[in-house]
Amino acid sequence: MYVAVKGGERAIENAHQWLAEERRGDLSIPELTIPQIREQMKLAVNRVMAEGSLYDPDLAALAIKQARGDLIEAVFLIRAYRTTLPRFALSNPVDTGAMAMDRRISATFKDLPGGQVLGPTFDYTHRLLDFALMAEGEAPFAAALPSTQAGAEGDDAPPHVPHVTTFLDRDGLIETDPATDTTPPDLTREPLELPADRALRLQGITRGDEGFILSLAYSTQRGYGRTHAFVGELRIGRVAVEVDIPELGFAVEVGEVELTECETVNQFKGSKTEPPQFTRGYGLVFGQSERKSIAMSLVDRSLRWQELGEDFTGAPAQDEEFVLYHCDNIQATGFLEHIKLPHYVDFQAELELVRRLRAEAQAQAQQQEAAE
Incomplete structure (x- = not known):
């Protein structure tokens, strides 16, 4: 990963100063505050937390402010900061069945127990610019809306x-999800090794760039991967995070996080080892991130072709190495952007090589003309 370049200290300091001025913008306009970004740009904050592997809305908002809204740069800042933090304990697996839900929908069962909760979503908006948002002050109905959050304080x-x-x-119509007590490897502390088990793949996908995962998921819907998925359930809400305390002998709740979980139900005609049944795809992402969680579940299902006894069709979403090595936006950005750094020596070597090859080709052409 390429992170810095040395040289031209005064020029670099001036570039930093100019960057700070550009980040601040017009001084006559009030500066954005961290609470404003955290509360009013939640979806951007959620993406930075998910791809940065750190659940802290304030730090994600700070990273967005520092990065001038460049979410990939903000993810980079969060990941770099994350490496400096000590790890005190491992939390227990969260129970999403006990989620305090703000949103829960299913595309497979209309009348499901617990009901469908539309929640805060763009799904039913008209996708028209609301010029009223350009006016200063609160919307007249904002303060009158009742709180619909389940599990709020006092509930x-x-x-x-x-x-x-x-x-x-x-x-018995869907594959059994095998339970395991094996602690999954930690992609943030151990290098990726292939072949990867499903737990490691899911970690890579949830940290992966949303646009890249979305494109792969879309490719599976267009036939590159032979999967046909239904959203069995999409739920958004808060879950408790618990840590076992050996001295106490039981788990203690240390906080809660907001998650988006998606389970897809996929058609499966069966194979040599498995009977006809539905199969699963799974996605779990920090914050409200519906697009990412659905896309993640589609890619997860596509990568499971081998364990389900399906044929490999050569689709990108089926290629574990292609997906996991290219979905990480920080790795991709580092390698991409390093080519704008000085490569003077390398280019001069290439330039001399091209000149020599051209001279040899020209000399060979002249010899052929003389021979004719």
């Missing part, structure tokens, strides 16, 4: 709402 704990796929599982 009872949210009920356990089963996942939609459990209904199919009960009838």
